[in-house]
Amino acid sequence: MSFSLLLALFLVITPIFGKSVDYLESIILYGAIISFFLFSRFRRSPPFVLHQKFILFQITLVLLYIVSTIFAKNIGFSYYGFFRFLFTLTLLNLCLTNIKDTVLSKLIHYSSLVYGSIFLLNKLSLLSLPLRPFNDNFILQIWGHSYLADIIIMAIPIVIYKLLYHSPISLKNKLFHYFSLILLLTVLILTNSRSGAISLAIGSAYLLIPKIKNIFKPLVILVVIFLVAYFTNQFLYLQESTLKSPGGNRLEYWRQSIHGFIESPLVGNGPNNFFYINKKYENLPYSNTNYAHNYFLESLALNGLPYTLIFFAFILFSLRYQLHRHPLNFSIALTALINTLLDPAWNSLGIFCLSLFYVFYQNPQVVVSSSKVSSKKYISLYSLAIFIIICLHYLTKTTADILYINNQKLPSFRFDPISLDNSLALDSQFLNRTLALYAHDVFLYQELIRTTPLPESEKYYYQLFSLSPKENLAQYSQLATYYLQTNQQDKLTSLLSFIDKNIISTTYSVKETIPLAKIYYQTALLQWNNHEFETAIDNFKSALNFSKGWAEFQIELANAYWSYGQKDLAKNQLQVECQKIPLSSQNCQDFLNKNQFSVPGSRQSLISLIDPRYLPLSDADTQLLASYRQQIKNNPLPQSEDYYYKIFEIDPWRNLDLYSQLADYYLHQKRFDELDRLLSLISHNLNTENHSTGPMHETLPIAKTFYHFALIKFDAKLYDQALYYFQEANRFSMDLMDFHIEYANALSSTGQKDQALKHLKAECQKNPINNNYCNLFFKQFNDNLPLPGRPVMLQKIDNLTPYYSYDSIKNSQF
Incomplete structure (x- = not known):
């Protein structure tokens, strides 16, 4: 295989690396580019x-890129962007x-x-594609769009050109x-790529218009089929999910870009x-984009x-x-x-x-034939300078990544002191440098707030609020x-x-604002x-x-109006304003009928009991949850994995069935790191002191x-x-004795045998059923407790149901 063919093949593979390159991808992608460059130096002169x-x-x-990086x-982040550019x-x-x-x-x-x-096989559920970190997927459809469309719209003009401009062409x-x-257009339609469809229509028109007389009828039929299929697919997609509007958030992103340009127009x-x-510059929260x-x-x-x-x-x-x-x-x-x-x-990078x-x-202003260039010294010097820079970066960054993966954080940080992934970046020894390099990073300040107590972290709060x-x-x-x-009343005000x-x-949602x-x-x-x-x-x-119009706050505002002598406003608050909130209207009317106005503060004990975990969800959140659940129903794991977490983000306290499904999936797939994080999330979100975690089923x-x-x-x-x-398993089992x-x-x-026996005997005494069950256990083992996880116990626990009866296993063995 020739060098040029191998290079071309690599180029069409590069889009699969997506937009962000992780540790392993960087070793492969950037290492391949360096290898191709080295190989090109030891072969005969290239044609151009x-x-x-x-x-x-x-x-x-x-x-200019360096200047922008210095003033970033x-x-x-710009430092890494600069080397990616090279x-x-x-x-x-x-x-x-x-x-x-x-x-x-x-x-x-x-x-x-x-x-x-591959995309179609995945759509037909004949092939499963794993989700990549941060949804940085190439083929797999995410948020109604697949970045596969970016290369599909380059391939379709190639096919059209072959059909229209190559003559004769065999049957x-x-x-x-x-x-x-047909296949490529079908894929493009199913990706829901609106920008791809618009770009293709304009770009391919240059090839189609000169041949319009010969292809008018088939072209019209093809365009009509394409448009009907495209808008039908868009309509069905938008009916199924509220995730995107037909235009997305592009106008909002473009407005933000203009504000960013005005802030720093030169660099x-x-x-x-x-x-x-x-x-x-976002107008509404969570318009998240990079x-x-x-x-x-x-x-x-x-x-x-x-x-x-x-550039342009x-x-x-x-x-x-x-x-x-x-x-x-x-x-x-x-x-x-x-x-x-x-x-x-x-x-x-690939696209x-x-x-x-x-x-x-x-373009003769871009490349020239090698035979027409007498001296190539300036070319070699430029290429060599770029190569030395990227090679040094590659060696230090790859070494740092390998050390970091192997949990050697300090040596890793020495090779890559710019890294924000390394936890040492937040160490007091290096924190000032980190703050200088990432002075406007929202996530850095969120992490500093999480790890630094008040009042030391007060300045980080204000940095965060100014940035977001x-x-x-x-x-x-x-x-x-x-x-x-x-x-601190002045600061609070x-x-x-x-x-x-x-x-x-x-x-x-009200659970966030309460x-x-x-x-x-x-x-x-x-x-x-x-x-x-x-x-x-x-x-x-x-x-x-x-x-969001909660009744107790309506009544307290009315009390304030009443006590301040504004009795008409007090009555209006309960008779008119409160009636606009269906969940609060009856309480307000009952309070008004009793005419029990008093000074503010009389409802304080009731307000303190309001728990966001048990407030009703907003209509928008309810619709989103229904949409995400539909996505989970239509797409098996791992394709639907992201939707589970979006549901947990909106409503972390319910949806125990989804927690269970995802945890069971991680367990059987042996994705133990993800399982560890998910179980920690479950423990945190369902760690209620005054309420049951949920029905036993x-x-x-x-x-x-957990077990x-x-x-x-x-x-x-x-x-x-x-x-x-094991303790969490106890809690979520509602204290079943097994x-x-x-x-x-x-x-x-x-x-810890003494503690084990003390714990077990305490649980045995809680009720007669437990006591009878424990007697069976101690009859078999006395005080010599066996190892956990024996096959008989595994089978017993796996067979447990919410309607399990201990009376039915009086003769069972442990």
């Missing part, structure tokens, strides 16, 4: 070399000087058929290309920093005006060349360019290189509660005023007692707003999973963890 103008263009971009909001340039240069467009077009065509077939070839066209906010712009969905606007916001103008000017100049010389290349390049103005396609290959291919003012209700509540408890200006309560409502209420009472009546009434209103399956995981930990000699999971016996067996086996 880079033109001086193109090298100057790249050097200019690199220098988070230098650490790797991308290296791969692009190798492709432009070694690959023929005809060879690459064939590979794009064939690889798209392979990718598309066999024609049938194959028609089959390809931008730094590569890899769009999430900073997104959080700072990309602007428009590469031009994103480049303006992140790299600044000079970089963007130079050269692209437009090269497109003009392709327009007059290579119709197919122009069609592919135009399609890819339009697509990246509507979608984050070029944030994928970016494929697109720019067709933009720049054989529309979110972080939990952190707002934590700091406000601290000010309330420490009687200022913070609550900031919250009022930035938090739109209607965008959150803690803030209670704080506003407590603050209003303090102000009322200090005779600050008007200010207090304002905070009573805020409390009502954040409680819901909790018993979870108890069994089996405890045995795994016990076998691994992680005894402390095992004992913890689980207590196994916990006691585990205690005894770890040298």
